[in-house]
Amino acid sequence: MMKVIFMGTPDFAVYSLEKLAGDQEIEIKGVVTQPDRKKGRGMKLQSSPVKKTALKLGLNLLQTDNVNSPNFIAELKELESDIIVVVAFGQKLSSEFLAIPSCGCVNLHASLLPQYRGSSPINKVIIDGNTITGVSTMYMDEGWDTGDIIYKKEVPIEKADTAGTLHDKLAVAGADLLLKTILDIAKGTAPREKQDDSLASFAYKLVKSDGEIDWSKEAKSVYNHVRGMNPWPGAFTHYQGELIKIWQVSIVEDNKYINNDKSVGEILVADEQNGLLVMTGKGLISLEKIQLAGKQRMLAEEFLRGYDLLPGSKFK
Numbered sequence: 001m002m003k004v005i006f007m008g009t010p011d012f013a014v015y016s017l018e019k020l021a022g023d024q025e026i027e028i029k030g031v032v033t034q035p036d037r038k039k040g041r042g043m044k045l046q047s048s049p050v051k052k053t054a055l056k057l058g059l060n061l062l063q064t065d066n067v068n069s070p071n072f073i074a075e076l077k078e079l080e081s082d083i084i085v086v087v088a089f090g091q092k093l094s095s096e097f098l099a100i101p102s103c104g105c106v107n108l109h110a111s112l113l114p115q116y117r118g119s120s121p122i123n124k125v126i127i128d129g130n131t132i133t134g135v136s137t138m139y140m141d142e143g144w145d146t147g148d149i150i151y152k153k154e155v156p157i158e159k160a161d162t163a164g165t166l167h168d169k170l171a172v173a174g175a176d177l178l179l180k181t182i183l184d185i186a187k188g189t190a191p192r193e194k195q196d197d198s199l200a201s202f203a204y205k206l207v208k209s210d211g212e213i214d215w216s217k218e219a220k221s222v223y224n225h226v227r228g229m230n231p232w233p234g235a236f237t238h239y240q241g242e243l244i245k246i247w248q249v250s251i252v253e254d255n256k257y258i259n260n261d262k263s264v265g266e267i268l269v270a271d272e273q274n275g276l277l278v279m280t281g282k283g284l285i286s287l288e289k290i291q292l293a294g295k296q297r298m299l300a301e302e303f304l305r306g307y308d309l310l311p312g313s314k315f316k
Contacts (some may be wrong), residue, residue, distance in 0.1 A: 013087035019175035114200035117145035124203035127228035135174040162230040215265035219283030252284035
């Protein structure tokens with residue numbers, strides 16, 4: 001029986017917690033998650049998805065703003081775990097913390113390390129136009145996703161994938177890989193491979209402003225950007241000073257509307273029959289799902305029935 005402390009916060013970690021909790025060779029000694037936060041328009045306290053899952057499963061729950069405090073470290077030591085598992089927890093761990101369990105601390109990361117270290121690997125791999133990504137497990141050290149790799153598993157990226165759909169695929173694949181990792185560590189058969197830092201890339205934490213569309217980029221880049229920003233922070237542009245969110249686009253292969261007089265961000269077509277076509281730095285984009293502030297998401301043809309966009313005007 002492997003005695004595990006599980007640390008995680010968002011939906012991505014829930015898949016792994018449920019997977020480990022359901023295995024007969026694993027005993028969850030405690031679940032650590034971030035404190036409840038005020039969210040939404042009403043700023044009401046909300047529990048993390050991992051907290052909700054831990055309570056549903058009847059697991060020992062711990063919450064703290066500082067996992068590295070001496071008091072909290074002492075509390076975890078009393079649980080006498082073999083291993084600490086970290087999945088999208090949200091706090092950096094000190095050397096004192098990493099030394100708590102006898103088998104070390106293991107992290108599940110949503111990329112094929114050393115590529116896309118950092119907090120937004122799922123978004124960045126789509127924005128960059130890749131067709132393959134995956135999940136990795138590693139022994140944790142004090143760096144950001146720099147520890148020795150245990151296992152990796154590839155996951156294909158489909159053309160229609162958004163950050164949201166890819167998130168769910170990687171969460172499922174990661175849960176399976178994490179379970180294998182823990183059981184193999186228990187058997188003493190888990191491998192260990194140092195990361196090649198020369199191959200590393202970093203996916204910085206996204207902010208809302210990252211969602212803004214740069215129409216000067218080529219159509220393929222705009223297409224990948226919209227996918228990579230869906231569902232958060234959401235791709236957006238501006239029309240006559242009003243913010244418009246763009247949830248789905250496609251690349252237009254027929255360039256009959258393009259000539260040398262057109263400029264980036266210019267609306268070339270805006271009618272229910274032919275859609276809403278916008279000029280990029282190279283090629284055309286068709287806007288397919290759109291949302292105005294305070295409104296529901298709409299298909300382009302629905303949007304155009306009640307909102308006049310003039311060909312020749314621009315998104316900025």
